Amino acid sequence: MNLEQKFELLGVNNAPGQEVRIGTTDFEHAMQGEYLGGVPVDFSHGNIDAFKPTPGxxxxxxxxxxxxxxxxxxxxxxxxxxxxxxxxxxxxxxxxxxxxxxxxxxxxxxxxxxxxxxxxxxxxxxxxxxxxxxxxxxxxxxxxxxxxxxxxxxxxxxxxxxxxxxxxxxxxxxxxxxxxxxxxxxxxxxxxxxxxxxxxxxxxxxxxxxxxxxxxxxxxxxxxxxxxxxxxxxxxxxxxxxxxxxxxxxxxxxxxxxxxxxxxxxxxxxxxxxxxxxxxxxxxxxxxxxxxxWFNEPDGWIQQRINEHEKIRDDLLTVFRNAGTLTATPQAGSYLFPQLPELTVDLQLFVSLLRHQAGVTVTPGTEFAPAMNSCFRLNYSQDHKAAVAAAERIVQMVDFYKA
Amino acid sequence: MNLEQKFELLGVNNAPGQEVRIGTTDFEHAMQGEYLGGVPVDFSHGNIDAFKPTPGxxxxxxxxxxxxxxxxxxxxxxxxxxxxxxxxxxxxxxxxxxxxxxxxxxxxxxxxxxxxxxxxxxxxxxxxxxxxxxxxxxxxxxxxxxxxxxxxxxxxxxxxxxxxxxxxxxxxxxxxxxxxxxxxxxxxxxxxxxxxxxxxxxxxxxxxxxxxxxxxxxxxxxxxxxxxxxxxxxxxxxxxxxxxxxxxxxxxxxxxxxxxxxxxxxxxxxxxxxxxxxxxxxxxxxxxxxxxxWFNEPDGWIQQRINEHEKIRDDLLTVFRNAGTLTATPQAGSYLFPQLPELTVDLQLFVSLLRHQAGVTVTPGTEFAPAMNSCFRLNYSQDHKAAVAAAERIVQMVDFYKA
Missing domain, CATH: 3.40.640.10 (Type I PLP-dependent aspartate aminotransferase-like (Major domain))
Incomplete structure (x- = not known):
């Protein structure tokens, strides 16, 4: 494998946090439905301003x-x-x-x-x-x-x-x-x-x-x-x-x-x-x-952090399941990996449109397995209200683009 | 090349800063001359307590x-x-x-x-x-x-x-x-x-x-x-x-x-x-x-830092050259690379003895070129007085071990 091939395999533009380097292509021509307002949420990584570093x-x-x-x-x-x-x-x-x-x-x-x-x-x-x-x-x-x-x-x-x-x-x-x-x-x-x-x-x-x-x-x-x-x-x-x-x-x-x-x-x-x-x-x-x-936090701090994430998890699961979107229940961590129904656009474009049209950044499933082109990942370590509202926008977007 | 060979080439025990992982072998049997007291100096890297981080x-x-x-x-x-x-x-x-x-x-x-x-x-x-x-x-x-x-x-x-x-x-x-x-x-x-x-x-x-x-x-x-x-x-x-x-x-x-x-x-x-x-x-x-x-330091700060290093350089060059040790004049940086005369012990042992007997840590020349087994490197970004005293101990050690 020469260097060019080696680095072709290391593409990072879809990697979490790198969205800023994707060009601002004009997505107007591909848009269905209207712009969805609300607090932008970047689900590609945790929001440490919502869940702050350990005290001390x-x-x-x-x-x-x-x-x-x-x-x-x-x-x-x-x-x-x-x-x-x-x-x-x-x-x-x-x-x-x-x-x-x-x-x-x-x-x-x-x-x-x-x-x-x-x-x-x-x-x-x-x-x-x-x-x-x-x-x-x-x-x-x-x-x-x-x-x-x-x-x-x-x-x-x-x-x-x-x-x-x-x-x-x-x-x-x-x-x-x-x-x-x-x-x-x-x-x-x-x-x-x-x-x-x-x-x-x-x-x-x-x-x-x-x-x-x-x-x-x-x-x-x-x-x-x-x-x-x-x-x-x-x-x-x-x-x-x-x-x-x-x-x-x-x-x-x-x-x-x-x-x-x-x-x-x-x-x-x-x-x-x-x-x-x-x-x-x-x-x-x-x-x-x-x-x-680390592993030396104030009493009860970790348990509270877990409880807060569990509440966000449960609310997001409710939003997605009420809309009929298949989503396994995370047993740990702060990731959801919902599965999309068939859409009129491919996953990559849908992810771009989510960002452009609804202010929601997610990571395409293909980052985690080459064939997973109907799933996407959300890191829901976010402001609770903003995360739920963003999940509702995702559901609306799925409606706009359902095949 | 298999993994074992690959990692054999990556030995770090002689790398600067890693001396702590070299076992405390008993060097008594190899010692010539007496213990040389003084402030221990670790020339393997710069001393940031002597030359502190940039203000601000x-x-x-x-x-x-x-x-x-x-x-x-x-x-x-x-x-x-x-x-x-x-x-x-x-x-x-x-x-x-x-x-x-x-x-x-x-x-x-x-x-x-x-x-x-x-x-x-x-x-x-x-x-x-x-x-x-x-x-x-x-x-x-x-x-x-x-x-x-x-x-x-x-x-x-x-x-x-x-x-x-x-x-x-x-x-x-x-x-x-x-x-x-x-x-x-x-x-x-x-x-x-x-x-x-x-x-x-x-x-x-x-x-x-x-x-x-x-x-x-x-x-x-x-x-x-x-x-x-x-x-x-x-x-x-x-x-x-x-x-x-x-x-x-x-x-x-x-x-x-x-x-x-x-x-x-x-x-x-x-x-x-x-x-x-x-x-x-x-x-x-x-x-x-x-x-x-960085590149935004207080006025005159960098120039003063250069001047201080230049003075240490000049004093160390004097110590080594007075003792007849061949040493090129560094034009920049804070490294000296003196060449030793023929010794009764090999470079690796001499470097260990320097540390054990004289409280001076240096890096063997073989780290920089496989054949350079009569040179060693000093990073003289150190406390000025301690560095000069340590250089004098090196000169004494060379006397002890000269062939």
Missing amino acids: TLEAWQRGFQRGGQQAYTEYRGSAVIRDGVASRLAEFTGRVIDATDELILTPGTQGALFLALGTTVTTGTKAAVMEPDYFANRKLVQFFGGEIVPIPLQYQSQASDVGPDMQRLEDAFKQGVKVFVFSNPNNPTGAVYPQGKINAIARLANQYGVALVVDQLYSRLLYSGETYCHLRASEHAPESMITIMGPSKTESLSGFRLGVAFGSPTLIERMERLQAIVSLRAAGYNQAALET | TLEAWQRGFQRGGQQAYTEYRGSAVIRDGVASRLAEFTGRVIDATDELILTPGTQGALFLALGTTVTTGTKAAVMEPDYFANRKLVQFFGGEIVPIPLQYQSQASDVGPDMQRLEDAFKQGVKVFVFSNPNNPTGAVYPQGKINAIARLANQYGVALVVDQLYSRLLYSGETYCHLRASEHAPESMITIMGPSKTESLSGFRLGVAFGSPTLIERMERLQAIVSLRAAGYNQAALET
């Missing part, structure tokens, strides 16, 4: 800055003191100890952690199993490192006990030489949570076939009432070669600091540090200090 | 944080407003306009910029010319992306007009199919500055042979009295395909923010943004705001 984070950052050189020039894998604190709190959360010296690295965002995890496990010709739909960068990373994607469909509209990969498909892929399996759980974009049985089965298969696991648990804290989350790393079958990824960018709204954490196999963590040394050296030194507040 | 940076960062979501979620290439300001100030500094929309990207440190620049120009089999000695990551990046290194020796102990590559060697390399030429100017680790004639000749050759240039100008502001710096991008022969890299981590001591800037060919910048989208998304949003102070 600014002060923690400032203390880091005041520490000067020792905080600016940490080890590439991050400050030892900060790793200690984060490791013990994540061990408690995930139900298994983490050695802060050898089993954890701080990265620039969970994106940084994913990049390093796949960079250390995928090279030219490596077969990597990727769920569909799943976070858009997973596919791109495998391709960038020269790997071969083995797609595994996600069952997310089925019975709760069946959510996740079809295990026969997954085992077949492992048998055919897959070396890495990367997936997000809770799933991005659907909010589906893999049940305990699936998690244990994945762990067992990975062990049996010697497959490395990269488990992106970015949304595992934002778990709705009645749901249970199972940490694969704490499964008794958890394979030696695995990396778990988390970070405070979403639930805690610390995305502006670019902080992520990867923890797991010392061999992989060591490689990830070597790679980080040529990628960006380290997560910005002062920003590492903001992690002091 | 903390406040600029805080204003960024207060701006909330718009500052946290910028375009992947960085905030448009901040790019505007940086582009116009860098245009003035480098003597050629920069289109802030298409010709500039903010990155996590200049390391991030280098990674992206080489990631977009080097793939499996690409021949890349690399200077020796030069910044250690250049070699590693070419190897990581599957490229083939074509080494070009740096003339740095010659007449000022001859500093840089031997132009015949460089042209031969270009003739043999080199597609990318990456180099730092001022050179890291020697502080050599390429004269105008060399810069123009490099530009002409790159044009003639269609070679992309990646010019790392990280230290181009810290230019000593009587020296002239020539920006390749402003040369009338500058090729279309080129990237210039700068950042505020060194002279301005903002390393703790992880900020860098790459500017040049829109095609390459566009690719770099695509790559950044899967590497780390963007330079940390709030940190971008710290660039407000």
Whole structure:
């Protein structure tokens, strides 16, 4: 693959947050129905002005800055003191100890952690199993490192006990030489949570076939009432070669600091540090200090944040379902992934028109699986009222363009 | 190349700042002479407690944080407003306009910029010319992306007009199919500055042979009295395909923010943004705001910083030269690259002993060119008195271990 082909696969204009770079084509000629007024809502990412960063984070950052050189020039894998604190709190959360010296690295965002995890496990010709739909960068990373994607469909509209990969498909892929399996759980974009049985089965298969696991648990804290989350790393079958990824960018709204954490196999963590040394050296030194507040929030703060998201989720589900739009119930996280009926315009144009005509930005489903051209994703970590009104505008737009 | 081989090439234990991960081997058995007391000095990187971050940076960062979501979620290439300001100030500094929309990207440190620049120009089999000695990551990046290194020796102990590559060697390399030429100017680790004639000749050759240039100008502001710096991008022969890299981590001591800037060919910048989208998304949003102070410092501040470094440089040169140690005069930057006489121990052990016995941390020359096993690098952006005392301890240590 030459450089031109390689970068063709890395298109970012439809990526969340990049809409500003799409030209202002004239959409008038394609418009049906009228302009829909209201507060513009950008569902492509969370609104941290509606859900603000964890209290105390600014002060923690400032203390880091005041520490000067020792905080600016940490080890590439991050400050030892900060790793200690984060490791013990994540061990408690995930139900298994983490050695802060050898089993954890701080990265620039969970994106940084994913990049390093796949960079250390995928090279030219490596077969990597990727769920569909799943976070858009997973596919791109495998391709960038020269790997071969083995797609595994996600069952997310089925019975709760069946959510996740079809295990026969997954085992077949492992048998055919897959070396890495990367997936997000809770799933991005659907909010589906893999049940305990699936998690244990994945762990067992990975062990049996010697497959490395990269488990992106970015949304595992934002778990709705009645749901249970199972940490694969704490499964008794958890394979030696695995990396778990988390970070405070979403639930805690610390995305502006670019902080992520990867923890797991010392061999992989060591490689990830070597790679980080040529990628960006380290997560910005002062920003590492903001992690002091992570899993260390004021009493009740996280629970309140979850409750507020749950209310938005429920109201949006009502809006979409009343309009007959098929939408699975997110069990965790802040993504909805509704399915559109047949339209008179293609998904890409509909998404552009949504923005132009109704002031609503969403992410097309094709970012998460090439064939998902009738779905779109909303990050509903937004102002509650504005989000509901925007969902109602989406429903009206579907009416305008229904085939 | 399999993953194990790939990561073997990425060793970081000798990298600056990573000394903490080298085990505390017992060096007693190898010691000659006594312990040398004094303030420990870590010459592997600059001391930002001695040379503090630009005044006003903390406040600029805080204003960024207060701006909330718009500052946290910028375009992947960085905030448009901040790019505007940086582009116009860098245009003035480098003597050629920069289109802030298409010709500039903010990155996590200049390391991030280098990674992206080489990631977009080097793939499996690409021949890349690399200077020796030069910044250690250049070699590693070419190897990581599957490229083939074509080494070009740096003339740095010659007449000022001859500093840089031997132009015949460089042209031969270009003739043999080199597609990318990456180099730092001022050179890291020697502080050599390429004269105008060399810069123009490099530009002409790159044009003639269609070679992309990646010019790392990280230290181009810290230019000593009587020296002239020539920006390749402003040369009338500058090729279309080129990237210039700068950042505020060194002279301005903002390393703790992880900020860098790459500017040049829109095609390459566009690719770099695509790559950044899967590497780390963007330079940390709030940190971008710290660039407000860059090339915007209080009157006289930069000149004073240069003067202070020049005095340290001169004192260290005196210490080393009085002891008969060969050391080229840095024309810019804050690196010295002295050459050791023959010793009874190898360079790696001498460097370890320096740390153990004399409290002095330096970087072995082999990090900058595989064969340079009698040189070492000092970053003398340090407390003046402590640096001079540490240099005197180095001289004593050379006496202890001279063959």
